[in-house]
Amino acid sequence: MSDKLKDIINKQGQQQESVVGQLDDVVQLVGFIIGDEEYAIPILSIQEIIKPISWTRVPQVPKYVLGVFNLRGSVIPLIDLRTKFGLPIKKQNDETRFIVMRHGDDVAGFVIDRLTMAIRIKKENVGPPPDTVNGDNTIIDGVGKQEDKIITILKVNKLLERDF
Amino acid sequence: MDEFQEILQDFLVESFELVEKLDEDLVELESHPDDLELLNGIFRVAHTVKGASSFLNFDTLTHLTHHMEDVLNKARHGDLIISPDIMDVILESIDLMKALLEKIRDTSSDDGIDVAACVARLDKISNGDLSGLADAVANEEANKEAAAEEAQEVVEEPEEEPDYDNMDPDDVEAEIERLLAQRQAEDKAKREAKIAAGEEVPSMPPEPSDEEPKEEKKEEKVQAKKAPTPAPVSAPKASSKKASSDDAKAAAPAKRAPATVEQTIRVDVKRLDHLMNLIGELVLAKNRLIKINDDVEERYEGEEFLEELNQVVSIVSLVTTDLQIAVMKTRMLPIGKVFNKFPRMIRDLSRELNKKIELVISGEDTELDKSIVEEIGDPLVHIIRNSCDHGVETPEERLAKGKPEEGTITLKAYNEGNQIVIQIDDDGKGLDPQMLKEKSLEKGVITEKEAENMSDKEAFTLIFRPGFSTAAAVTSVSGRGVGMDVVKTNIEKLNGMIDIDSEIDKGTSIKLKIPLTLAIIQALLVGVQEEHYAIPLASVLETVRISKDEIYTVEGRSVMRLRDDVLSLVHIGDIFEVERILDASEHAYVVVLGLGTSKLGLIVDILVGQEEIVIKSLGDYLKGIEGIAGATIRGDGGVTLIVDVVALMSMARDVKASTMANNNESEAASSEKTKPSDYTIMVVDDSKTDRTIMRKSLEPMGVTIVEANDGQEALNILKAGDYNFDAMLIDIEMPRMDGYTLATEIKKYNRYKNLPLIAVTSRTSKSDRMRGVESGMVEYITKPYSADYLASVVQRNVNFKSEFL
Numbered sequence: 001m002s003d004k005l006k007d008i009i010n011k012q013g014q015q016q017e018s019v020v021g022q023l024d025d026v027v028q029l030v031g032f033i034i035g036d037e038e039y040a041i042p043i044l045s046i047q048e049i050i051k052p053i054s055w056t057r058v059p060q061v062p063k064y065v066l067g068v069f070n071l072r073g074s075v076i077p078l079i080d081l082r083t084k085f086g087l088p089i090k091k092q093n094d095e096t097r098f099i100v101m102r103h104g105d106d107v108a109g110f111v112i113d114r115l116t117m118a119i120r121i122k123k124e125n126v127g128p129p130p131d132t133v134n135g136d137n138t139i140i141d142g143v144g145k146q147e148d149k150i151i152t153i154l155k156v157n158k159l160l161e162r163d164f
Numbered sequence: 165m166d167e168f169q170e171i172l173q174d175f176l177v178e179s180f181e182l183v184e185k186l187d188e189d190l191v192e193l194e195s196h197p198d199d200l201e202l203l204n205g206i207f208r209v210a211h212t213v214k215g216a217s218s219f220l221n222f223d224t225l226t227h228l229t230h231h232m233e234d235v236l237n238k239a240r241h242g243d244l245i246i247s248p249d250i251m252d253v254i255l256e257s258i259d260l261m262k263a264l265l266e267k268i269r270d271t272s273s274d275d276g277i278d279v280a281a282c283v284a285r286l287d288k289i290s291n292g293d294l295s296g297l298a299d300a301v302a303n304e305e306a307n308k309e310a311a312a313e314e315a316q317e318v319v320e321e322p323e324e325e326p327d328y329d330n331m332d333p334d335d336v337e338a339e340i341e342r343l344l345a346q347r348q349a350e351d352k353a354k355r356e357a358k359i360a361a362g363e364e365v366p367s368m369p370p371e372p373s374d375e376e377p378k379e380e381k382k383e384e385k386v387q388a389k390k391a392p393t394p395a396p397v398s399a400p401k402a403s404s405k406k407a408s409s410d411d412a413k414a415a416a417p418a419k420r421a422p423a424t425v426e427q428t429i430r431v432d433v434k435r436l437d438h439l440m441n442l443i444g445e446l447v448l449a450k451n452r453l454i455k456i457n458d459d460v461e462e463r464y465e466g467e468e469f470l471e472e473l474n475q476v477v478s479i480v481s482l483v484t485t486d487l488q489i490a491v492m493k494t495r496m497l498p499i500g501k502v503f504n505k506f507p508r509m510i511r512d513l514s515r516e517l518n519k520k521i522e523l524v525i526s527g528e529d530t531e532l533d534k535s536i537v538e539e540i541g542d543p544l545v546h547i548i549r550n551s552c553d554h555g556v557e558t559p560e561e562r563l564a565k566g567k568p569e570e571g572t573i574t575l576k577a578y579n580e581g582n583q584i585v586i587q588i589d590d591d592g593k594g595l596d597p598q599m600l601k602e603k604s605l606e607k608g609v610i611t612e613k614e615a616e617n618m619s620d621k622e623a624f625t626l627i628f629r630p631g632f633s634t635a636a637a638v639t640s641v642s643g644r645g646v647g648m649d650v651v652k653t654n655i656e657k658l659n660g661m662i663d664i665d666s667e668i669d670k671g672t673s674i675k676l677k678i679p680l681t682l683a684i685i686q687a688l689l690v691g692v693q694e695e696h697y698a699i700p701l702a703s704v705l706e707t708v709r710i711s712k713d714e715i716y717t718v719e720g721r722s723v724m725r726l727r728d729d730v731l732s733l734v735h736i737g738d739i740f741e742v743e744r745i746l747d748a749s750e751h752a753y754v755v756v757l758g759l760g761t762s763k764l765g766l767i768v769d770i771l772v773g774q775e776e777i778v779i780k781s782l783g784d785y786l787k788g789i790e791g792i793a794g795a796t797i798r799g800d801g802g803v804t805l806i807v808d809v810v811a812l813m814s815m816a817r818d819v820k821a822s823t824m825a826n827n828n829e830s831e832a833a834s835s836e837k838t839k840p841s842d843y844t845i846m847v848v849d850d851s852k853t854d855r856t857i858m859r860k861s862l863e864p865m866g867v868t869i870v871e872a873n874d875g876q877e878a879l880n881i882l883k884a885g886d887y888n889f890d891a892m893l894i895d896i897e898m899p900r901m902d903g904y905t906l907a908t909e910i911k912k913y914n915r916y917k918n919l920p921l922i923a924v925t926s927r928t929s930k931s932d933r934m935r936g937v938e939s940g941m942v943e944y945i946t947k948p949y950s951a952d953y954l955a956s957v958v959q960r961n962v963n964f965k966s967e968f969l
Binding site for chain 2: 054055056057058059060061065067068069070073074075076077091105106107108160162
């Protein structure tokens with residue numbers, strides 16, 4: 001009996017290891033659309049994704065900071081990525097979502113046009129950002145290549161950084 | 165090693181508490197130099213610290229305290245009279261001791277602080293070499309008794325300091341074990357005795373045989389760690405009695421018994437903060453529940469289950485309030501914690517300034533939130549220093565004025581409603597408003613004009629302006645003109661207020677009014693356009709309803725007359741960049757804000773009401789927004805921003821008084837037309853046929869046409885703001901919202917003030933036309949009409965450019 005048990009445990013251990021092995025060279029991302037472009041951020045930096053709710057305007061901030069909203073008792077800033085990326089304002093519709101991102105203690109909600117899907121992409125298929133946008137200040141972490149398209153992967157810590 | 169850390173922590177906590185008490189005792193001692201009780205107490209502190217520090221291998225600290233102990237021991241035996249000069253040296257050594265303890269706390273080592281000089285001075289005193297320190301008599305006396313003293317020390321020494329340094333770790337371990345076991349035994353005995361005989365234990369069985377004085381002392385130290393507060397008080401009694409008889413020795417622990425009855429635990433402040441946060445959430449949920457209850461009540465009036473619901477809601481809200489108060493109380497500290505350091509400060513200052521000052525403290529039991537107690541210390545130090553330096557006169561001056569030689573400063577704390585008042589009075593020379601004005605003029609703090617219009621009370625507040633100082637010369641005590649400015653900022657940070665009153669040659673009285681707690685506050689909710697803001701109620705003096713013509717403009721600023729004063733006004737919308745969508749009504753409300761001594765009227769559209777709110781931070785991303793102190797979550801789940809009154813006051817100075825005047829220039833500029841389709845017309849009619857006819861009539865012009873089914877839909881399209889309309893064609897008879905109502909609604913919006921509304925209707929009576937004009941219609945077209953006529957009316961109203969025709 002105990003041998004059997006050991007066997008099972010061993011097997012499970014191996015399985016886990018292999019899963020970890022797989023995870024090691026795969027990044028999991030969540031893709032979304034802003035304007036005409038598809039962007040993605042690591043799935044682990046997403047706290048949650050919610051449908052648009054009402055928010056309160058905050059004075060004396062750049063246009064792309066829409067204000068603050070109440071997420072189950074926490075007051076969280078809301079940032080419009082369209083405006084931040086210099087795109088014209090578009091009305092929120094049924095596909096609009098708030099992505100609540102977290103990096104360390106920093107949390108903020110981001111308005112995006114629509115979600116696409118969760119993406120698994122091999123690490124070797126993620127290239128560095130194009131030369132024209134490199135440097136420490138870029139919010140682009142890298143470019144993920146897929147069969148038919150490329151996806152811009154964003155740096156969550158940069159998105160959550162206050163730049164005003 | 166962990167064990168050592170634990171012991172070290174206990175040692176530090178204990179030592180700091182002892183030292184804090186020491187300051188008070190020493191000052192007291194100076195006025196009663198022969199109080200043996202006090203002397204014994206002070207001696208014990210030095211001794212306890214010495215014992216513990218030698219045990220923990222802090223050689224510098226041991227060295228210092230050992231010499232302090234020598235001096236105090238002499239005084240205790242009456243071999244030394246404590247003169248102010250000797251006291252200075254003792255106080256200096258206490259300061260060094262504090263510095264060493266702080267060093268130990270920060271670095272776990274006592275290296276790097278030089279005590280040699282102080283030790284040398286202490287030695288001088290204890291050796292009776294008081295050259296320059298005391299007179300010849302004391303000198304002689306000291307010399308005489310030096311021999312006796314030496315002998316005594318020989319007797320004492322062996323019992324006092326077993327050589328812990330040279331013990332190997334095992335021995336130390338064993339020693340600790342032994343002491344612990346012994347203490348437990350003692351505790352047990354004590355407990356039994358208490359059960360048997362209550363508090364009074366006159367003849368307790370003697371404690372174990374290995375009880376030599378040193379062990380007893382050691383034990384008390386351990387005891388003191390467990391019950392630190394009463395220890396310094398009871399310790400001297402214990403030590404003096406122990407010296408006298410065996411009986412008293414046994415009684416000593418019994419005397420301390422009440423200490424163990426009062427059970428306290430130390431709790432990490434973080435845990436309390438967390439608890440406070442949770443309560444905050446609960447208060448929010450409670451507010452929400454009450455709101456929902458009200459809604460339900462309205463909808464299901466008379467239903468039976470309502471009563472039950474009501475009961476539950478009121479119980480929940482009652483318990484929540486109680487819970488909130490209970491948790492707030494756990495965070496409360498007596499303000500005595502802060503007051504304690506002032507007797508010493510006054511003593512030092514009076515010696516430095518050659519003045520005689522007595523400090524009278526009352527209400528030190530008054531409790532305040534921990535965070536406030538921490539913040540209030542600095543302002544008080546500044547105020548008291550100021551009172552000593554500028555307030556109280558020199559003894560000669562005082563005598564000349566017929567006042568007692570010794571000046572008095574009274575420090576009082578008491579509750580007043582939801583606030584704590586800390587009052588600092590002195591019986592010094594008082595503030596001279598005229599002199600204050602002159603000084604401020606000289607330093608350019610105020611203008612001549614301001615000075616003229618200033619009341620005495622306002623003049624007093626000048627001392628809080630940055631850059632102001634009444635001292636003729638900068639002394640080490642004050643006169644740099646920073647202190648009182650700091651007081652003001654710190655108190656305002658706590659949402660507090662300062663009240664100052666003074667009479668020449670009678671004295672000055674400063675009152676600090678501070679809210680009890682910081683996390684949950686009462687707030688006044690106000691509305692401007694479609695936004696709401698919360699203003700801390702502590703800063704609201706009153707609210708007034710005014711009509712627009714009560715607002716005057718003086719030098720580009722809005723002001724109003726409030727009783728006998730002129731109050732400067734600022735519109736909340738100007739400060740927070742609120743877009744004026746809705747037209748302001750004829751009346752407005754003014755919230756009179758008071759901070760410290762300045763006042764400001766804040767114009768708002770509506771007053772929503774008073775509510776208890778929980779302050780939440782906006783987080784790192786949005787912190788430091790000027791004028792916003794934080795946010796709170798309302799009963800409906802929405803977020804409301806909390807106004808930072810301090811910042812708002814300073815922002816108000818820079819805001820121009822665009823207040824009530826509306827400017828439509830920006831709109832005109834934005835609507836530059838380059839082609840016919842830039843013109844947008846809305847057609848509102850419930851009949852599809854009518855809409856089509858209108859569309860057909862206008863299409864030849866090439867303008868953009870948007871259709872709406874009824875008034876409500878039209879209003880929604882307008883609100884959405886997707887189009888910039890140049891004119892609207894409105895039918896009168898429509899379901900949901902008719903044409904007149906629609907027109908009235910539209911005219912409420914500033915943006916659409918000048919939007920031409922054209923009625924297109926089959927109603928032809930004169931009264932219908934009148935109603936149309938009243939509701940803001942500019943043209944009245946009766947059906948049927950020709951297509952050309954409609955087009956020409958529209959063209960005329962939208963200023964259709966002729967080149968497009």
